Amino acid sequence: MELKPIPTRDGFGEELVALGKTNPDIVVLSGDLEDATRTEHFKKEFPERFFNLGIAEQDVIGTAAGLSTQGFIPFATSFAVFMTNRAYDMIRLDICYNNTNVKLVCSHGGVTVGEDGASAQCLEDFAIMRVLPNMRVICPMDYLEAKKATRAITNTTGPFYMRTSRAPLPVLTKESDPFEIGKANVMRKGTDATVIACGVMVAEALAAAEKLKTEGIELKVVNMHTIKPIDVRAIMDSVKETGAIVTAEEHQIYGGLGSAVAEVVAQHYPCPLEMVAVKDSFGESGTPAQLLAHYGLKDVNIIEAVKKVVKRKHA
Amino acid sequence: MLKQSLDLKKLAALAPQFRREILETLEIAGSGHPGGSLSGVEIMLALYGHAMRYDPKNPGWEERDRLIVSKGHATPLVYVTLSNFGYFPKEELKTFRKFGSRLQGHVHTKAPGVEFNTGSLGHGLSFANGVALGAKIRGKNFKVYCLLGDGENQEGSVWEAAMSAAHHKLDNLCAIIDYNKVQENGPTNEIKNLEPLAKKWESFGWHVFEVDGHNIKELVSAFDELKNIQGKPTVIIAHTVKGKGVSFMEGKSNWHGKAPNKEQLAQALAELK
Numbered sequence: 209m210e211l212k213p214i215p216t217r218d219g220f221g222e223e224l225v226a227l228g229k230t231n232p233d234i235v236v237l238s239g240d241l242e243d244a245t246r247t248e249h250f251k252k253e254f255p256e257r258f259f260n261l262g263i264a265e266q267d268v269i270g271t272a273a274g275l276s277t278q279g280f281i282p283f284a285t286s287f288a289v290f291m292t293n294r295a296y297d298m299i300r301l302d303i304c305y306n307n308t309n310v311k312l313v314c315s316h317g318g319v320t321v322g323e324d325g326a327s328a329q330c331l332e333d334f335a336i337m338r339v340l341p342n343m344r345v346i347c348p349m350d351y352l353e354a355k356k357a358t359r360a361i362t363n364t365t366g367p368f369y370m371r372t373s374r375a376p377l378p379v380l381t382k383e384s385d386p387f388e389i390g391k392a393n394v395m396r397k398g399t400d401a402t403v404i405a406c407g408v409m410v411a412e413a414l415a416a417a418e419k420l421k422t423e424g425i426e427l428k429v430v431n432m433h434t435i436k437p438i439d440v441r442a443i444m445d446s447v448k449e450t451g452a453i454v455t456a457e458e459h460q461i462y463g464g465l466g467s468a469v470a471e472v473v474a475q476h477y478p479c480p481l482e483m484v485a486v487k488d489s490f491g492e493s494g495t496p497a498q499l500l501a502h503y504g505l506k507d508v509n510i511i512e513a514v515k516k517v518v519k520r521k522h523a
Numbered sequence: 524m525l526k527q528s529l530d531l532k533k534l535a536a537l538a539p540q541f542r543r544e545i546l547e548t549l550e551i552a553g554s555g556h557p558g559g560s561l562s563g564v565e566i567m568l569a570l571y572g573h574a575m576r577y578d579p580k581n582p583g584w585e586e587r588d589r590l591i592v593s594k595g596h597a598t599p600l601v602y603v604t605l606s607n608f609g610y611f612p613k614e615e616l617k618t619f620r621k622f623g624s625r626l627q628g629h630v631h632t633k634a635p636g637v638e639f640n641t642g643s644l645g646h647g648l649s650f651a652n653g654v655a656l657g658a659k660i661r662g663k664n665f666k667v668y669c670l671l672g673d674g675e676n677q678e679g680s681v682w683e684a685a686m687s688a689a690h691h692k693l694d695n696l697c698a699i700i701d702y703n704k705v706q707e708n709g710p711t712n713e714i715k716n717l718e719p720l721a722k723k724w725e726s727f728g729w730h731v732f733e734v735d736g737h738n739i740k741e742l743v744s745a746f747d748e749l750k751n752i753q754g755k756p757t758v759i760i761a762h763t764v765k766g767k768g769v770s771f772m773e774g775k776s777n778w779h780g781k782a783p784n785k786e787q788l789a790q791a792l793a794e795l796k
Contacts, residue, residue: 235660259656259691267649267683274653277638278661282653297643298680302650306632306640 211351213376216407217315219354220372221246224283225253227362232257233279234362237272239265239286244374245315247285265290269298273308281309281362288314288330288371292337303367304340311361312337312369317347318458319486319503320375320408320496329491330371335463337369338436344389345435346370347457347465349410350379353433356387364389371407375496378411381431390434392442398428401514401521402446402453404469406432408500409456409484415507420514427514435465443472452517453481456510458500461485480520482513529572535739537572538564539795541607542768544616545599546791549782552620555628558778559672560600562703562736562763567604569742570668570699574749579609582635588665589638589654593647594672594701595629596780602626602634610636645678647671648698652688655696655756666749669698674706677715682727688756689728697749698729698758701736703765707779724758736761768795 228234228250238260242248251258261268265286272282284291291314292299303310314333321329338345346361346368348354354372361368385393395410396417403413410431417427428450430442446453453473455466466483473481486503500506541564549555571577575588592601598619606613611625611634618624625633629642639650651669658665675681688696702720704711712718721731730752734741745759765779766772769791783791 256660261687262683262690264683264687266645266680267652267687270646270649270680270684271653271656271687273639274650274655275657277654278657278663280657280660298646298649301640301643301646 211379213378214351215373215376216348216351216354217246217372217374219348219351220313220358220370221249223355223358225249227359228254228257231281231362233281234283235259235275235280236283236285237261237268239263239268239290241286244287245285245313247283265295266298269295270302272310273302273306276308276310281311283311283313285313287316287328288333289316289328292330292333292369296336300340304342307342307366309365310367313372314370315372316374317371318373318408319491319499319505320373320458322375322496322499323493325493326490331460331486331491332463333369333371334435334457334459334465335467338468343367343369344437346389346433347406347435348372348433349407349431350377350381352379352381352383353387357433360387360389373408375408377408380411380414387433390437390439392439393431393433394428395431396427396429398426399450400425400427400452401518402428402430402450403456403510403514404430404432404443404446404453404465405456406435406465408458409505412505412507413456413510416510416514419507420511425514425518432465435468438468438472440472440476443469444476447473447477447479451479452521453479454484454510454513454517455481456484458505459485461487480517482517484509484513531739531743534568534572537568537607539768541568541603543792543795544603546783546788548599548603548616548619550785550788551617552782554620554782555599556596556780557599557772557783558705558765558775559594559701559703560597561767561769561772562765563597563600563670563701564767565737565739565742566670566699566701566761567600569739569746571604571608573743574746575668576665579636582610586663586665589667591639591647591651591654591667591669592630592637593641593669594644594675595641598626598628598630601630601637605634605636644672644675645680648681648684649687651696652684652691652693655693656691658695659693667696669696671698671700673700673702673704673711673717676700676717676720685724685727685729692754693756694753696756698756700758700760701763702760703763705765705774705776705779707776709776721760728755730755730757732757732759734759734761736763737767770794
């Protein structure tokens with residue numbers, strides 16, 4: 209059955225309820241945003257394992273860390289920007305330095321948050337989360353992948369940060385597709401260049417690939433759902449196969465997926481690389497489609513970057 | 524399983540010895556925090572010598588009472604206490620702050636008996652809430668204690684946690700404020716006034732005890748009262764003196780974060796006979 213576009217936050221919220229039925233150790237904490245993060249489903253089903261600690265992200269993190277010492281698997285949830293930016297020292301110390309089994313799952317990543325504007329659009333979470341020791345960072349590309357990722361982080365001990373989307377994203381994976389933390393999925397084979405993308409940008413990359421095909425350019429598309437630990441093998445395979453890399457993410461150009469890929473490429477096997485990302489600016493109000501276009505996060509921007517990188521490869 | 528219940532006189536007699544060991548540990552390390560360590564000695568003696576159930580031979584014993592040290596710089600105090608109560612040999616105090624040591628500059632679980640790594644202020648109480656809440660859900664009977672500094676009450680996160688603990692009726696939680704009136708750059712209430720501190724905690728829904736934090740008997744009575752407080756968390760505001768017991772350190776902010784040299788140590792030890 210073909211699914212219509214749906215936000216990845218829904219995949220997370222639904223899967224959490226399914227997991228809660230068989231795993232009594234799952235507890236959920238909210239900074240009064242369970243409606244937005246979709247943990248309201250869990251709240252309804254398991255009120256005794258759900259805690260809205262009020263608008264107090266620092267307290268949410270610390271309490272989650274404390275609960276984990278009693279054998280619980282706490283999911284600490286809020287908007288990406290409030291959790292990762294506001295409560296950063298708590299994430300660093302209570303979760304990462306203490307290496308507690310806390311899962312941060314945050315909605316409202318990227319400019320596709322839309323009309324609420326820049327203060328709610330998190331564009332730096334990959335960067336500031338991946339720099340912390342012990343933290344692993346995931347950004348699923350669609351509803352089905354969000355479900356699988358939720359399952360995977362529940363069943364893997366230790367700290368995780370997962371970003372979900374407010375905006376509906378096309379469902380382009382299948383139930384049967386594998387999902388393994390730290391192992392990228394090749395969405396499309398190609399020989400001329402590789403786009404390594406995550407989240408909403410995977411769909412844009414696939415659209416770009418279809419258009420480029422008509423121009424005789426065969427694009428490989430890799431879904432790098434795990435930004436840390438980054439799949440070095442998948443990056444190296446792509447460099448060897450195509451000799452040119454374009455990264456694409458709904459995030460600042462500094463410090464995110466593009467930087468993570470560039471670190472690998474530069475250290476192991478240098479090749480031309482271009483980055484599609486937000487270029488050192490804050491977002492603003494608008495529809496998700498308007499904002500993706502305005503900030504250069506559309507298939508056309510990927511096409512432009514691919515042409516540039518292919519030209520550099522042959523230079 | 525163990526509940527040390529030492530004679531109060533014996534406990535009080537240990538205080539000068541703890542202070543000497545704190546200063547000796549600091550002198551060897553060459554850096555660290557004497558002021559807020561010396562102020563908390565009787566609090567720790569009342570906790571480990573009377574109030575808490577624990578087993579130093581089995582630091583991970585599930586039913587143990589937990590002490591979360593939120594004022595994570597008070598490592599000389601914490602490590603001297605833990606070594607005296609059997610968690611590790613006193614000899615190890617000489618490694619404090621040295622490369623490769625289990626005794627890190629700020630409290631770390633590498634040291635047996637430490638529950639939570641801290642060092643950045645305003646973290647301990649939310650964590651303690653989580654432990655206490657988890658214990659309630661699991662039906663565990665242990666108590667959770669959390670030691671805070673007075674200056675730490677300037678951190679907003681302390682008040683987020685204070686609100687949560689009362690809201691969730693965490694009567695298995697007891698915070699202790701080492702109210703030594705001095706922080707790094709001067710008198711606490713001149714830098715940012717905490718008063719009326721007891722009223723603040725009361726208005727946040729906590730049961731408040733105010734005690735002389737250098738009087739073991741008063742501390743012990745407050746800890747004994749905890750079992751009678753139901754439906755709300757308790758805070759013990761322990762009035763103390765920063766640098767207690769050493770004339771040239773008492774009430775001095777410049778002894779918040781520096782170690783004594785050999786001469787200063789000798790003078791201090793002479794005063795702490």
